[in-house]
Amino acid sequence: MYHLYKYAVIFVFSIVLGFAFNVFLLPHEVLTGGVTGLAMVFGLLTPLNSGIWLVILNIPILIIGWMKLGKEFIWNSIFSVLVTSLSMQYIPIVKITDDALLSAVFGGVIAGISVGFIIRFYGSTGGFDVIGLVLTLKRDIPLGGLIFGLNSIVVFVSGFIFSWDLALYTMASIYITGILIDRVHTRHIKLSLMVITTRGEEVKNELIKNLIRGITVIDGQGAYSNTNSKVLYTVITRYELAIVKSLITSTDPKAFVSISETVEVIGNFRR
Incomplete structure (x- = not known):
């Protein structure tokens, strides 16, 4: 049941993305940032749709993710990338506002929420999401801020290819996306879990x-x-x-559970 729910969430937010x-x-x-932006x-710049390029550019990065983050993560990511790519094929490119700044802000908000939920359910949109998650295995860095740093290269690419006004809009968009990712995906936050159960x-x-x-x-x-x-x-x-609460309540609905945020963890903690 959880896996069906997980894939449903990834499916919906991939379309929203x-x-x-x-x-x-x-x-x-x-x-947007990183590989998706490229x-x-x-x-x-080419006759090929952006969705097709999204799949092509993600192949080597997904191979790295397979080796470092596991098969389940990569299958979820492939599913997300394919759904996003197909949605970009069928959703028409339409301009609902003539204000580029408004589009950058709202596009960044929607993209950030979507990516955050996809990552929260152990998937990714490929590209620098995967690279960022690999790096966070070594250090407790907020993922959104890390992705923003990695994605900054797209700002310069768009500046040289298009215009620096659009580059600044891009910077605003990926900055907002990074903030929203950290609001939704909070893996860097550690929690102390105490369960009292019979x-x-x-x-x-x-x-x-x-x-x-x-x-x-x-x-x-x-x-x-x-x-x-x-x-x-x-x-944890x-x-x-989410999965911990589900496991505990299904095993012992009467268990007393206390969850508190942990400032720092010293010792052998698997990231």
């Missing part, structure tokens, strides 16, 4: 089976009820919170 490109950004030649450049073994096994996390198990007793229970403690990323 294609809508943002064709309705807000491409009509004013305002680009695909838009090639789409504007089904300690089942909850522990479910968490270990679905998360690569160390878990500390402590014997506990209710002060009021005198009921023996288990206290499970671990640290905000990115994993």
